[in-house]
Amino acid sequence: MIDFTNAIEEFNNYQGSEKKKTLIYNNIKYLVKFPDPIMEKNKNISYINNAFSEYIGSNIFKMAEFEAQNTLLGKYYYKGKEKIVCACEDFTDNEHILYEFENLALSTNPDRKIETELTDIMDVLEESKMIDTKEIKEKFWDMFVIDSLIGNTDRHNGNWGFLLNKQTNEITFSPIYDCGSCLNPLFEDTELENMNSAEIKNLAINCYSCIKLNGKKINYMSFMQKMENKECNDAIKRRFKKVNINEINYFIDGIECISNVRKKFYKEIISYRYNNLENIYEKLKS
Numbered sequence: 001m002i003d004f005t006n007a008i009e010e011f012n013n014y015q016g017s018e019k020k021k022t023l024i025y026n027n028i029k030y031l032v033k034f035p036d037p038i039m040e041k042n043k044n045i046s047y048i049n050n051a052f053s054e055y056i057g058s059n060i061f062k063m064a065e066f067e068a069q070n071t072l073l074g075k076y077y078y079k080g081k082e083k084i085v086c087a088c089e090d091f092t093d094n095e096h097i098l099y100e101f102e103n104l105a106l107s108t109n110p111d112r113k114i115e116t117e118l119t120d121i122m123d124v125l126e127e128s129k130m131i132d133t134k135e136i137k138e139k140f141w142d143m144f145v146i147d148s149l150i151g152n153t154d155r156h157n158g159n160w161g162f163l164l165n166k167q168t169n170e171i172t173f174s175p176i177y178d179c180g181s182c183l184n185p186l187f188e189d190t191e192l193e194n195m196n197s198a199e200i201k202n203l204a205i206n207c208y209s210c211i212k213l214n215g216k217k218i219n220y221m222s223f224m225q226k227m228e229n230k231e232c233n234d235a236i237k238r239r240f241k242k243v244n245i246n247e248i249n250y251f252i253d254g255i256e257c258i259s260n261v262r263k264k265f266y267k268e269i270i271s272y273r274y275n276n277l278e279n280i281y282e283k284l285k286s
Contacts, residue, residue, distance in 0.1 A: 001257055002074035004032055004085060023087070025072075030087040032076065033180065049185035051086035052258055056266065057150045057179025058088075059251060064146050065242045068176035073257060084257060091175045092163070098174060099164040102157035104128055116156055116211045118218070131162070131171050139173040141235035144209070147182070148220035149243065149273050151207045154181035183266055192265045200265065204272035221276050233284050240281040245274050 007023040007030075019034040033054060054071060061068035070089035075082050092098055101121070105114035108128045114120045125137050140160075147155050159178040162171045184203060187195075208217040227233055249267050252258070258266075 001084075002072055002087070003076075004030075004074045004087060005077045007032075025087065029090040030072070031090060032074075032085050032087045034076070034083055034085055049183075049187070049262075050180040051084050052255070052262070053183045053185045054086040054088065054178075054180040056252065056255075057152065057182040058176065060150055060248055060270075061143075061146050061176045061179070063242075063244065063247055063251070064149075064239055066142065066146060066176055066239075067173075073255070086180070088177065091177075095167055096163045096165055098161055099171065100158045100161035102161075104130065104162065104171075105157060114157065117215070118211055118213050121157075121211070130169070136162075136173055137231060138235065138238075141231050142239045143176060144211075144220075144232065145224075145235045145239045145277070146176075146243075147209065148207070148224065149270060149277060150179065150182040151184065151204070151220075151269065151273065152179060152182040153208060154178070154210055156210050183269070187265070189259050189261050192261050195265070197268065200268050201272050204269045205276070207273075221273070224277070224280050227280065227284065236277065236281055237284055240277050243274065243277075245271065 002025070004023055004025060007025045010022040010024060010029070021032045021034070023030050023032050033051060035051065051073060055073050058068045058071045069091055072087040072089075074085050074087055076085045077083070101124075102114070105120075105124045107130075108124045112120075114124060121140070122137070125131065125133055125140065143155070143160060155178075160176070161174050163174045164171050205221050207220050209220055211218050213223070223229070224232060224236065248270060252263050252266050255263070
């Protein structure tokens with residue numbers, strides 16, 4: 001793994017809940033995310049696995065031929081202790097800035113607070129005069145489909161967005177970023193060791209997006225199995241055929257710093273979701 005300890009550090013202006021540094025490595029700027037100690041009911045968990053989730057999630061998007069943020073797994077020594085980190089390449093430059101969806105929502109309808117209700121999101125994309133509505137809606141639903149595969153539970157309005165050209169005001173869908181909440185990062189290896197296939201299948205099926213429908217978080221699989229949303233159906237037909245489960249498994253197996261029990265869990269939970277998506281895809285084709 002890459003050692004980022006002696007990388008050049010710059011002032012950090014990135015937002016978000018995780019501990020992070022802005023580091024320059026090989027002349028490239030990275031947002032380097034650190035594990036946070038977090039509190040869950042009655043127990044302490046070291047939030048280390050979000051680095052693996054970020055890295056794997058971003059790369060699965062790439063495997064599905066989606067433009068996604070470049071990520072690197074690495075280590076950083078602090079007070080003699082090694083920390084596993086995920087370095088996320090900064091995809092902005094002198095001409096382009098990140099313009100999060102929540103900012104587009106505010107500028108489109110300043111009289112209404114837009115949260116993660118699906119109808120509100122669609123209304124903003126329909127009403128905005130700054131974007132190519134058809135293209136952006138397709139990208140949104142494509143993102144939704146791959147998020148369902150990796151089990152991303154935190155695609156809120158600040159975790160996706162656009163690249164804004166400061167010179168021309170042109171807006172395009174940004175590379176995918178912030179996948180750290182996918183693949184159940186809060187489970188420790190000891191918990192995974194005691195988890196049977198039925199429990200993993202249950203986790204795979206009962207996975208909820210933070211996007212809501214009628215005030216309730218969307219269950220990815222239930223929503224897609226109903227096949228009632230044409231734009232989502234079209235995204236499944238577009239994007240599923242680009243997913244290669246063998247490529248995903250090979251990639252996960254090649255990550256040296258992840259335990260075998262965690263690799264097994266990742267592959268099994270993704271496989272359940274992949275099979276569900278395949279069934280939906282075949283029904284939509286017929």
